[in-house]
Amino acid sequence: MTSSPTxxxxxxxxxxxxxxxxxxxxxxxxxxxxxxxxYQVAKNDPEFAIxxxxxxxxxxxxxxxxxxxxxxxxxxxxKVRIFLKREDLNHTGSHKINNVLGQALITKRMGKSRIIAxxxxxxxxxxxxxxxALFGLxxxxxxxxxxxxxxxxxxxxxRLLGAEVVPVKTGTRTLKDAINxxxxxxxxxVDTTHYLxxxxxxxxxxxxxxxxxxxxxxxxxxxxxxDEFGFLPTVVAACVGGGSNxxxxxxxxxxxxxxxxxxxxxAGDGLDTPRHAATLTYGKLGVLHGAKSYMLQDEDGQTMDxxxxxAGLDYPGVGPEHAWLKDLGRAKYRGxxxxxxxxxxxVLARTxxxxxxxxxxxxxxxxxxxxxxxxxxxxxxINLSGRGDKDMETAARYFGFLPGDN
Amino acid sequence: MSKTEQVLKERKAAGKGxxxxxxxxxxxxxxxxxxxxxxxxxxxxxxxxxxxxxSDPVMDGPVIQEATLHALENGFKLKQVFExxxxxxxxxxxxxxxxTYWNPVIQYGVERFAKELSEAxxxxxxxxxxxxDEAGDWLSASDKYELDRVFLSAPTSTQQRAQVSSDLSRxxxxxxxxxxxxxxxxxxxxxxxxxxxxxKLADANQNACVGIxxxxxxxxAEVNQYSxxxxxxxxxxxxxxxxxxxxxxxxxxxxxxxxxx
Numbered sequence: 001m002t003s004s005p006t007x008x009x010x011x012x013x014x015x016x017x018x019x020x021x022x023x024x025x026x027x028x029x030x031x032x033x034x035x036x037x038x039y040q041v042a043k044n045d046p047e048f049a050i051x052x053x054x055x056x057x058x059x060x061x062x063x064x065x066x067x068x069x070x071x072x073x074x075x076x077x078x079k080v081r082i083f084l085k086r087e088d089l090n091h092t093g094s095h096k097i098n099n100v101l102g103q104a105l106i107t108k109r110m111g112k113s114r115i116i117a118x119x120x121x122x123x124x125x126x127x128x129x130x131x132x133a134l135f136g137l138x139x140x141x142x143x144x145x146x147x148x149x150x151x152x153x154x155x156x157x158x159r160l161l162g163a164e165v166v167p168v169k170t171g172t173r174t175l176k177d178a179i180n181x182x183x184x185x186x187x188x189x190v191d192t193t194h195y196l197x198x199x200x201x202x203x204x205x206x207x208x209x210x211x212x213x214x215x216x217x218x219x220x221x222x223x224x225x226x227d228e229f230g231f232l233p234t235v236v237a238a239c240v241g242g243g244s245n246x247x248x249x250x251x252x253x254x255x256x257x258x259x260x261x262x263x264x265x266x267a268g269d270g271l272d273t274p275r276h277a278a279t280l281t282y283g284k285l286g287v288l289h290g291a292k293s294y295m296l297q298d299e300d301g302q303t304m305d306x307x308x309x310x311a312g313l314d315y316p317g318v319g320p321e322h323a324w325l326k327d328l329g330r331a332k333y334r335g336x337x338x339x340x341x342x343x344x345x346x347v348l349a350r351t352x353x354x355x356x357x358x359x360x361x362x363x364x365x366x367x368x369x370x371x372x373x374x375x376x377x378x379x380x381x382i383n384l385s386g387r388g389d390k391d392m393e394t395a396a397r398y399f400g401f402l403p404g405d406n
Numbered sequence: 407m408s409k410t411e412q413v414l415k416e417r418k419a420a421g422k423g424x425x426x427x428x429x430x431x432x433x434x435x436x437x438x439x440x441x442x443x444x445x446x447x448x449x450x451x452x453x454x455x456x457x458x459x460x461s462d463p464v465m466d467g468p469v470i471q472e473a474t475l476h477a478l479e480n481g482f483k484l485k486q487v488f489e490x491x492x493x494x495x496x497x498x499x500x501x502x503x504x505x506t507y508w509n510p511v512i513q514y515g516v517e518r519f520a521k522e523l524s525e526a527x528x529x530x531x532x533x534x535x536x537x538x539d540e541a542g543d544w545l546s547a548s549d550k551y552e553l554d555r556v557f558l559s560a561p562t563s564t565q566q567r568a569q570v571s572s573d574l575s576r577x578x579x580x581x582x583x584x585x586x587x588x589x590x591x592x593x594x595x596x597x598x599x600x601x602x603x604x605x606k607l608a609d610a611n612q613n614a615c616v617g618i619x620x621x622x623x624x625x626x627a628e629v630n631q632y633s634x635x636x637x638x639x640x641x642x643x644x645x646x647x648x649x650x651x652x653x654x655x656x657x658x659x660x661x662x663x664x665x666x667x
């Protein structure tokens with residue numbers, strides 16, 4: 001990369017180029033102002049950083065390790081090394097906890113006693129319910145009715161943790177509608193309630209704040225690559241739904257001109273079909289859930305249904321910073337089909353003994369494809385954003401591993 | 407002065423007060439929604455709001471969500487907004503505003519939307535998820551085509567924000583009566599008075615109409631004592647859902663009954 005500006009890491013919202021902003025009802029502006037101010041004060045307060053770092057050390061289990069996946073790499077190209085940043089080993093099983101603990105501390109600082117959250121697959125809902133239990137906050141999780149059915153065990157996990165799970169029966173009854181319902185709750189209860197948004201989408205300051213809380217991933221990984229291996233990777237790769245784990249690992253590398261960044265989004269049944277969630281490949285500029293970014297929509301601006309085998313990538317929008325990085329050419333985005341992702345999940349499990357989430361498996365598949373294009377001696381650092389325990393039912397059905405299957 | 411402002415001012419000056427009524431375009435079909443809207447104007451609605459069905463209506467409660475989803479499932483297309491406005495304004499003299507979430511306008515083109523709305527005889531737009539801070543394109547397009555632009559002011563808005571909404575709105579400021587989404591509520595929040603007072607403090611000449619949660623004739627009359635109009639949506643949509651255009655007429659007459667015609 002030589003054409004991009006060199007200070008990309010300095011960019012904060014409300015705008016990333018023409019993307020971002022605050023396209024929300026006036027009723028929410030006061031809450032967004034309060035959140036932005038509280039976050040700005042915390043960001044500059046060394047005590048906040050110390051408190052969060054200690055939580056990550058003693059509760060999350062940070063720093064997460066890096067594992068070199070030699071046998072996995074060899075299935076595609078044994079001249080390209082592949083490294084895994086193990087966010088799957090965090091408490092609650094994914095990167096989501098990084099943001100949730102940060103926002104829980106912010107919630108306390110604002111003197112609010114109730115959090116609401118949206119969830120698709122349940123990772124963010126479980127992480128939010130966990131933080132609520134730890135901090136003594138009331139927690140309501142909105143989840144599309146379709147997702148509550150396909151992720152019944154995660155509903156039970158959240159309820160075990162003391163959260164109320166509300167099945168959302170409006171619209172397409174998936175993640176998009178869960179966000180709509182959370183926004184409606186927030187408008188009505190903004191005095192007592194913080195909306196703990198789970199990705200780098202939404203109105204300012206969410207894209208900036210959530211990115212900052214996840215930037216620990218890339219900051220650690222960059223230092224670990226230098227300390228343990230003595231070089232920076234040729235490529236950093238991650239899956240992209242809303243884009244939180246991708247921006248988390250990308251951010252530390254944005255100004256490293258020699259490191260290429262690749263985001264892999266869900267191509268569902270394939271990019272040549274209408275059933276996908278490839279927002280950055282096919283989306284058009286628009287406004288969804290409070291920010292201007294790329295989104296899947298028809299000619300009238302009605303949001304289109306997205307499709308992916310992974311509930312966590314099944315979202316027709318994407319965070320504004322990704323839209324900006326795409327337009328700058330700093331990051332490249334490609335689609336990975338359901339079948340490619342499931343294959344990669346199986347390959348990693350059988351070569352390295354690591355079961356990745358289906359979301360993450362999109363990055364694994366993308367890296368395998370990419371390793372065949374890269375020169376010998378290249379290396380790829382993948383954000384292994386989550387573990388696959390939550391996906392066992394889907395995987396078992398997909399691969400035919402249930403009792404009675406042959 | 408815009409036509410909307412004229413109507414509100416004249417009725418206020420005559421001690422009558424105004425009823426602003428909402429109905430979604432394309433519900434249950436384009437033709438039926440036009441007939442419903444005309445019936446509302448003929449039975450006591452002073453300013454009409456035509457709603458644009460949208461896939462992600464975050465400011466709307468269940469009644470309006472259900473109606474607009476129904477319209478979308480019946481094949482509502484954005485172009486029908488202009489057909490509906492034209493049809494209604496050719497049959498009645500009531501000012502017709504369009505209430506729309508912002509993304510459809512972006513896709514259609516802000517300038518093109520403004521031009522065609524103006525040509526169809528529309529009075530302007532109410533934009534529930536567009537704050538003045540993000541409205542650059544719309545400010546210039548609405549000036550060019552002399553359209554009303556109604557921004558919102560909420561109980562949580564600072565006086566500084568109430569000032570901006572008041573300065574940049576034309577027609578009226580939509581005073582959000584309560585913290586919440588659309589839908590009928592038994593008791594109106596006293597917060598409404600505060601929001602209206604904020605708008606009037608910013609500009610004593612600016613109109614403020616109160617919306618969200620109004621469902622009775624008493625509320626309509628009460629709100630008009632301290633504001634320039636009462637906005638009713640869900641109560642009308644519910645009446646239509648239950649008894650069609652006849653029930654809607656009865657509901658409009660009922661809610662306007664304590665205002666002088």
